[in-house]
Structure formats: structure tokens, C-alpha cells
Amino acid sequence: MGITLAEEIMLLSLDDESGAAKQREATGWAVAGGILLELVLAGRVSVTGKYLETTDATPTGQPLLDTRLRLIETWTRGRNRRRVTDWLTKDHTKAVGAALESLRDRGVVLETRHKVLGVFPTRRHPEADGSVERALRDRLDAVVLAGADPDERTAGLIALIHSAKLGRLVFPDAPRKETAARMAEIADGQWAAENVRKAIRDMRAAITAATAASIAAVS
16 A cells, blocks of 8 residues: 555645644544544444444554554444544544654655754654655646546545645645535545445544534634
């Protein structure tokens, strides 16, 4: 397996030069959702309506996914039902760090350390290999802006981006209403097998519910 959905979302959120993450909160929900959707597509977990369960604990061979798979397996063990939104709430901030580490280990980004105000340590992740993001953005532009048909993974990626309201981050210069309408069309469309469409629908609903609960808590 190449770069994962979660890593793609994380990469799209990074400033190419400074390596700072933009819209970190929303990105966290989408990254955590991307890991879950990837595990669903790999047949390791199931998302049915509001609930999450482990169906196969066999490793995928992807460290980013397998770490989360082990955590989910432990978290769901012995429980009748666990809510997807509870997992997303538990994992969305940690998933960002895990995705960044994976991109660094792949050589896609670097890791630099700084101190804010000379006191608070922070890490930035500028690009090391810009070809990965260029290919990713070209793929998304072809589908969302030029009207090409998406494959299953691209449809899932766009659905996650749309659910977390990251459209302006990915398509900053495109007309907002038209871009949002096209992403919604793809998220709701018949681009994938029924089981994949169902997984995408359930993940979108979970991310929307989790982010709404987060905003309400802050308010």
C-alpha cells in the first residue's frame, strides 16, 4: 500500500515551506477518520451506523494503520458496542502526530524543532519530497475541478475532506460554492462498490457528529 488517506489529508494541511499545520483541529478529525476508513476498506474494522468494532486484528503491514488497529482492538475488546464518535474524539489529536511521523519516516516531510517566544518547543514539517503532494493535488484537481470520475480511494478522500470542511484548504483559489457542490456530489455518488459507499457514508456522519459536538463543547 502506498501513502494512506490519513497521510494525504495531513500532507494537504501543511504549509510547504514553513511546515506548519493549517486548520489543525479540523485536520485532526479528518486524519482520524481517514485511518478508520482505511481500516474499514482493509476489512479490519467495521463501521455500522454509529458503532465501531474490530473484525480482523491481522496487521496490514502499514505501521500507521496497525498501531491504530491494535489500539482499537484493545479499546473495543469485551464491549458490546463502541461509538465511532467516541473513538474519533479520543484519537483525533494523537492521529495528527502519528500521521506526521509516518510522513517523516517515508521521507515525504522533514522535522524541524523551534521554540515559540524562545520558550515553548514546537515541531514543524516542511516538505522534503514535493512530488507526492503535487501528484495528490493533480489527482484531486482532475476530479473536483475538471470533472473526472474518481476511483474509490479518491472518492473516499474527497468525502473526508468535505465532511471536515477542509475544501478551502485544498482548493483555495476555486469558487467555493461550486467546489463544495462537486465534493458533495462525489461523496454521495455511485463511484464505488456498495460496501465502500456505506463505509464512506458512515464515516462522514461520524465526523460531522464529532465535530459538531466539539464545537458545541467549546461554545
